[in-house]
Amino acid sequence: MKYFLLNNRLTTAIRTLARTLLCLLMFCFNGPILAEEQGKRSLLIDVAFVELHSGPGIGYPVLHVVEKGEYLTIQVQRTSWLKVTDKRGNTGWLHQDELLGLTTLAGDKLTSAEISSSDFQSRNYEAGVMYGDFAGAHFYNAQIAYLFTPVFSGELSVGKALGTISDSDLYEMMLISQPLPELLVSPYLAIGGGMIKTRPHSVLVDSEKRQDTLMSAAFGLKYHLARNFLLRAEYKYSLVLTDRDDNEEIKVWKLGFSVFF
Numbered sequence: 001m002k003y004f005l006l007n008n009r010l011t012t013a014i015r016t017l018a019r020t021l022l023c024l025l026m027f028c029f030n031g032p033i034l035a036e037e038q039g040k041r042s043l044l045i046d047v048a049f050v051e052l053h054s055g056p057g058i059g060y061p062v063l064h065v066v067e068k069g070e071y072l073t074i075q076v077q078r079t080s081w082l083k084v085t086d087k088r089g090n091t092g093w094l095h096q097d098e099l100l101g102l103t104t105l106a107g108d109k110l111t112s113a114e115i116s117s118s119d120f121q122s123r124n125y126e127a128g129v130m131y132g133d134f135a136g137a138h139f140y141n142a143q144i145a146y147l148f149t150p151v152f153s154g155e156l157s158v159g160k161a162l163g164t165i166s167d168s169d170l171y172e173m174m175l176i177s178q179p180l181p182e183l184l185v186s187p188y189l190a191i192g193g194g195m196i197k198t199r200p201h202s203v204l205v206d207s208e209k210r211q212d213t214l215m216s217a218a219f220g221l222k223y224h225l226a227r228n229f230l231l232r233a234e235y236k237y238s239l240v241l242t243d244r245d246d247n248e249e250i251k252v253w254k255l256g257f258s259v260f261f
Contacts, residue, residue, distance in 0.1 A: 130254040
C-alpha cells in the first residue's frame with residue numbers, strides 16, 4: 001500500500017514538473033531571443049547591395065537596401081535568417097544565402113556553414129524523433145527540449161515499445177548536459193525519470209497491466225548535419241521500480257534526427 005501511495009505521489013510530481021516545463025517553453029518561445037544577442041558581429045558588405053526585409057521570411061517586404069562598403073551588425077540569428085542593423089540604425093532581416101557576399105571585420109569571408117554552426121550553439125529549442133531497440137522490442141520515441149544554456153537543457157519525451165509479449169508506453173523528463181557544444185560531433189550525458197505503462201498481449205497469470213516508476217541515465221552524440229538539422233544517437237540504461245521482489249533493468253539503443261530553432 002505504501003509503495004502505491006509513493007508511486008502515485010511520484011507520478012503526480014512528474015506530471016506537475018512536465019506541465020511547468022511546458023509552460024516555460026511557451027513563455028520562452030513568445031519572449032525575445034536573448035542568448036543569441038551575446039554574440040554580436042559586424043560584417044562588411046562585399047557585393048553591390050543587400051536587401052533587408054521587415055521579417056524573417058522572403059514574403060516580408062524590403063525596408064532598406066544597404067550598399068557595398070557598409071557594415072552590418074548582427075543582432076539575432078534565427079535559423080537561416082539574421083536580424084541586422086546598419087550604420088544609420090536601420091534594422092531588417094537578411095537571408096544567409098546573401099552572406100557569401102559579406103566579410104568579417106578581419107576580412108575573412110563569411111559562409112552559410114559558419115552561420116549554421118553559430119545557430120547550433122545558440123539554439124533555444126530542439127524537437128525530434130528516434131527509433132531503436134528496447135530490450136528486444138521495436139522502440140519509437142519523440143522528444144522536445146528547451147536549452148537553458150548551451151550546456152544544459154531539459155527534455156520531455158514520449159516513447160512506445162512494441163514487443164512480442166507486451167507493449168509499453170514511456171513518459172520521461174531528462175536533464176541533459178552537453179559539455180562541449182562547440183564540437184561538430186558533440187557528446188552529452190542525461191539523467192531523469194518518469195513512468196512506464198506495460199500491457200501484456202495475452203491473458204495469463206500475473207500478466208495484468210502495470211504502471212511503474214522509471215529512472216534513467218543516458219549517453220549520446222549529436223552531429224550537426226546541416227542548417228538546423230541534427231543526427232542523434234543514444235544509449236540509455238533504465239531501472240524500473242516495481243512492487244515485486246526485483247526491479248527490472250532495461251537497455252535502449254536509439255538513432256534519429258532533430259531540428260533546432
